[in-house]
Amino acid sequence: xxxxxxxxxxxxxxxxxxxxxxxxxLEMKGITxxxxxxxxxxxxxxxxxxxxxxxxxGENGAGKTTLMNILYGLLRPDEGEIYIRGxxxxxxxxxxxxxxxxxxxxxxxxxxxxxxxLENIILGHPExxxxxxxxxxxxxxxxxxxxxxxxxxxxxxxxxLSAGEKQMVEIVKALYxxxxxxxxxxxxxxxxxxxxxxxxxxxxxxAEDELAIIPFITHKLPIVLEVSDRVTVLRRGKVVACLSxxxxxMPSLARSMVGRDVAFKVERVEVQKGGQxxxxxDLSALxxxxxxxxxGVSFSVRQxxxxxxxxxxxxxxxxxxxxxxxxxxxxxxxxxxxxxxxxNSSILERWRMGIxxxxxxxxxxxxxxxxxxxxxxxxxxxxxxxxxxxxxxDYRKIRERxxxxxxxxxxxxxxxxxxxxxxxxxxxxxLILARAILRRPRLLIANLPTHGLDVGGIEFVCNKxxxxxxxxxxxxxxxxxxxxxxxxxxxxxPVYEGKFVDIIPAENAKKEDIGAMMAGLRLK
Amino acid sequence: MKLExxxxxxxxxxLKISIFSIIATxxxxxxxxxxxxxxxxxxxxEIFSYAYDPRFGLxxxxxxxxxxxxxTLAFILPLRAGIWNVGVEGQFYLGTVGAFWVGYTLSDLPxxxxxxxxxxxxxxxxxxxxxxxxxxxxxxxxxxxVLAIMLNNIAYWLIHFLxxxxxxxxxxxxxxxxxxxxxxxxxxGEVPSTTLIALAISVFLYFLLTKFTVGYQIRTxxxxxxxxxYAGMSPLKISLFVMAVGGAIAGLAAYHLWAGDPGFHxxxxxxxYKQQGDLxxxxxxxxxxxxxxPLAAIPTATFISGMTVGSTALIxxxxxxxxxxxxxxxxxxxxxxxxxxxxxxRIVRRKKxxxxx
Numbered sequence: 001x002x003x004x005x006x007x008x009x010x011x012x013x014x015x016x017x018x019x020x021x022x023x024x025x026l027e028m029k030g031i032t033x034x035x036x037x038x039x040x041x042x043x044x045x046x047x048x049x050x051x052x053x054x055x056x057x058g059e060n061g062a063g064k065t066t067l068m069n070i071l072y073g074l075l076r077p078d079e080g081e082i083y084i085r086g087x088x089x090x091x092x093x094x095x096x097x098x099x100x101x102x103x104x105x106x107x108x109x110x111x112x113x114x115x116x117x118l119e120n121i122i123l124g125h126p127e128x129x130x131x132x133x134x135x136x137x138x139x140x141x142x143x144x145x146x147x148x149x150x151x152x153x154x155x156x157x158x159x160x161l162s163a164g165e166k167q168m169v170e171i172v173k174a175l176y177x178x179x180x181x182x183x184x185x186x187x188x189x190x191x192x193x194x195x196x197x198x199x200x201x202x203x204x205x206x207a208e209d210e211l212a213i214i215p216f217i218t219h220k221l222p223i224v225l226e227v228s229d230r231v232t233v234l235r236r237g238k239v240v241a242c243l244s245x246x247x248x249x250m251p252s253l254a255r256s257m258v259g260r261d262v263a264f265k266v267e268r269v270e271v272q273k274g275g276q277x278x279x280x281x282d283l284s285a286l287x288x289x290x291x292x293x294x295x296g297v298s299f300s301v302r303q304x305x306x307x308x309x310x311x312x313x314x315x316x317x318x319x320x321x322x323x324x325x326x327x328x329x330x331x332x333x334x335x336x337x338x339x340x341x342x343x344n345s346s347i348l349e350r351w352r353m354g355i356x357x358x359x360x361x362x363x364x365x366x367x368x369x370x371x372x373x374x375x376x377x378x379x380x381x382x383x384x385x386x387x388x389x390x391x392x393x394d395y396r397k398i399r400e401r402x403x404x405x406x407x408x409x410x411x412x413x414x415x416x417x418x419x420x421x422x423x424x425x426x427x428x429x430x431l432i433l434a435r436a437i438l439r440r441p442r443l444l445i446a447n448l449p450t451h452g453l454d455v456g457g458i459e460f461v462c463n464k465x466x467x468x469x470x471x472x473x474x475x476x477x478x479x480x481x482x483x484x485x486x487x488x489x490x491x492x493x494p495v496y497e498g499k500f501v502d503i504i505p506a507e508n509a510k511k512e513d514i515g516a517m518m519a520g521l522r523l524k
Numbered sequence: 525m526k527l528e529x530x531x532x533x534x535x536x537x538x539l540k541i542s543i544f545s546i547i548a549t550x551x552x553x554x555x556x557x558x559x560x561x562x563x564x565x566x567x568x569x570e571i572f573s574y575a576y577d578p579r580f581g582l583x584x585x586x587x588x589x590x591x592x593x594x595x596t597l598a599f600i601l602p603l604r605a606g607i608w609n610v611g612v613e614g615q616f617y618l619g620t621v622g623a624f625w626v627g628y629t630l631s632d633l634p635x636x637x638x639x640x641x642x643x644x645x646x647x648x649x650x651x652x653x654x655x656x657x658x659x660x661x662x663x664x665x666x667x668x669x670v671l672a673i674m675l676n677n678i679a680y681w682l683i684h685f686l687x688x689x690x691x692x693x694x695x696x697x698x699x700x701x702x703x704x705x706x707x708x709x710x711x712x713g714e715v716p717s718t719t720l721i722a723l724a725i726s727v728f729l730y731f732l733l734t735k736f737t738v739g740y741q742i743r744t745x746x747x748x749x750x751x752x753x754y755a756g757m758s759p760l761k762i763s764l765f766v767m768a769v770g771g772a773i774a775g776l777a778a779y780h781l782w783a784g785d786p787g788f789h790x791x792x793x794x795x796x797y798k799q800q801g802d803l804x805x806x807x808x809x810x811x812x813x814x815x816x817x818p819l820a821a822i823p824t825a826t827f828i829s830g831m832t833v834g835s836t837a838l839i840x841x842x843x844x845x846x847x848x849x850x851x852x853x854x855x856x857x858x859x860x861x862x863x864x865x866x867x868x869x870r871i872v873r874r875k876k877x878x879x880x881x
Contacts, residue, residue: 075529076526076528327753327754346756346758347753347754347755347756348756348757348758349756350756351755351756357754359754361750364748364750364751365748365750365751365754366751366754367751368744368747368748368751369747369748370747371743371744371747375740375743375744378740379744379751379754379755380755382737382740382741382755383737383756388737391736391737391738392735392736392737393735393736393737393740395735419532
């Protein structure tokens with residue numbers, strides 16, 4: 001295919017060109033990478049054959065990203081070697097790996113929002129260097145899209161695209177540059193079920209075409225079983241299993257990931273509900289782009305209740321969470337917390353009153369990467385008289401609290417003085433959760449608290465929330481995961497285009513109905 | 525040998541990098557010196573002996589060093605909150621206006637009250653001027669750099685208006701009336717006692733940033749404005765605070781310079797006060813060089829000041845062409861900027877050379 005694209009220059013000599021199905025095209029041997037305080041990769045062996053989908057699974061912090069960043073040339077290993085079709089290589093930067101024919105699609109998308117899909121796709125292509133021949137490029141890219149069933153408006157600006165479409169752009173971009181080995185970082189984490197389905201089909205088609213694919217996946221094990229040929233499981237920087245997918249089962253994979261048996265179910269607790277803690281009346285708000293995102297929502301939450309909000313990303317639930325915390329302006333409607341009108345209260349006032357918020361953007365909003373864990377913990381405490389006397393932070397008290405947080409919530413870190421950016425996503429989430437919960441808030445707004453976590457992490461978060469429910473906290477729980485929301489909530493509100501489709505008590509909740517409501521099909 | 529991304533930059537690393545960049549400057553400049561027929565070793569001996577010899581440049585080195593220290597601190601604090609205070613020049617001019625206004629109108633007061641009043645009013649004027657930027661940045665997210673450049677210009681012309689044919693015009697054309705003797709800064713040798721204020725502010729800012737709750741909020745806003753908002757901090761209040769305090773520090777520099785340097789005791793002609801205003805931009809260099817650490821700012825500002833003073837020895841003593849002093853400073857600043865690369869990367873030596881292709 002790529003020859004039909006008539007690529008010239010360095011790409012023509014791509015080392016992976018013409019690799020045959022079943023031929024071992026890549027071997028990583030004894031890869032070791034250390035970061036201060038952790039061994040991210042500990043003598044890892046990994047290989048992939050042409051036309052194979054080889055899933056890399058493991059919990060957050062198991063070392064998947066590090067390993068693939070090494071393969072892509074973003075990081076250099078401390079020890080170990082990489083062989084491409086038996087020839088040793090040394091990648092100094094992604095330029096080297098791209099030249100060999102490796103492409104990577106990142107979890108945090110690296111596209112230019114103001115440019116069109118096509119412009120993004122050809123950006124960095126050797127032939128786009130001097131004179132743009134957009135028309136020819138468009139024809140070539142179109143062919144590529146048709147071949148694998150990607151439906152993309154090439155002239156749409158990237159900021160207009162959905163998360164799934166952006167991912168397609170990245171995949172097409174890698175293919176257009178002649179990638180023969182594609183690395184996909186958490187490919188399904190932002191996709192709707194329908195988009196996931198499409199992606200799976202495309203991946204299989206690419207594998208048919210003798211491309212090798214490495215998707216790496218934290219928690220959606222069914223996808224691994226459905227699409228891959230082989231699975232390698234990492235745990236704490238080591239390979240704990242490498243097997244053919246037909247020999248793998250969900251429980252066996254989960255067990256090797258976590259190192260023990262994992263209960264996929266949450267222990268539900270039932271408590272006698274207390275008084276009403278939050279009342280929301282006809283709430284409306286705008287999105288970042290200034291268009292109505294939340295359009296008249298009313299509900300109430302009682303003490304000891306988990307109020308679940310189920311929706312596909314972009315249906316207003318994120319705006320709702322931000323409005324509840326005061327991070328977003330109310331356009332219309334009223335918010336009442338414990339009998340007081342808080343519609344216009346500041347964020348700080350809400351923290352002080354006993355409301356806490358778990359943001360979905362762990363890295364950008366929930367923590368400060370350059371700060372130590374101690375300073376990160378202070379984010380939710382610096383304004384409390386107990387922790388700040390006469391304008392001076394009481395670091396002794398804050399340290400005590402951070403020690404509690406780390407031990408009680410099992411945050412894995414080299415020390416509480418290490419910078420937050422050295423922590424994995426799951427550990428960051430534990431820290432954020434610990435920080436908020438140790439304040440003993442009376443209302444907790446948990447916005448996608450399990451998003452992107454591994455099985456062990458999800459289990460931990462869900463059980464913590466159950467504990468809080470037992471302690472009579474009111475919880476607003478926002479999730480995109482149907483199983484999780486049904487298992488956790490007392491009442492469930494499927495949200496679609498800024499409105500609640502219905503509010504269903506848990507005992508009447510059927511997954512299929514809620515799924516249909518999330519997709520905008522009203523069922524009664 | 526290979527490059528590797530640096531995960532953390534310690535103060536010691538920053539110091540090492542600075543020293544290497546200075547060595548690189550001296551090496552590069554040697555080439556120019558040899559080309560001009562001067563022995564580099566001798567030239568450097570002249571530079572350093574001039575700048576740090578009490579009989580020659582030491583007084584000026586310290587005076588200017590402290591002036592740079594004020595400018596550096598006025599730059600550092602706002603940048604810790606993520607705001608580039610390029611308006612130090614204008615805040616310094618406003619501090620000049622405030623201090624001289626008190627000095628002229630209350631000239632009957634004894635020194636013990638007159639001098640503190642000049643300092644306070646100078647600081648307040650600088651603070652007010654800085655607060656304009658702080659407010660507009662915090663409230664409307666206006667670009668602070670564009671704003672500062674415009675404000676600097678306004679402040680420059682304000683002084684121009686006051687002294688060139690204006691109400692403060694002195695005997696000579698285009699300079700102000702001299703300050704009354706009671707307004708002169710008390711001297712410790714050749715150094716004005718305002719030096720102590722500069723040093724005290726360094727120490728204070730250090731503790732403000734590391735121990736105080738306000739300092740914590742400043743650092744949080746500087747590292748992640750989204751996280752600061754999430755934690756309930758007010759970007760407007762913090763911007764106002766850092767810009768007002770930064771402006772106040774820049775305002776203090778005015779009294780230090782005009783009342784503390786025996787060569788002035790008045791506002792000199794526009795060309796000269798603009799030269800002094802331009803010096804405040806060295807505060808940006810110093811601030812970045814000491815990685816925004818207020819304590820490290822003290823030696824940094826003194827060193828840069830020493831280079832500006834010592835480099836004139838090349839002209840005075842070795843008879844080199846005019847402009848060679850600025851050439852040296854230019855190379856130094858370029859080298860300092862270039863070596864900032866090593867804040868991100870470091871060189872790692874591998875024992876087994878064969879491993880690396």
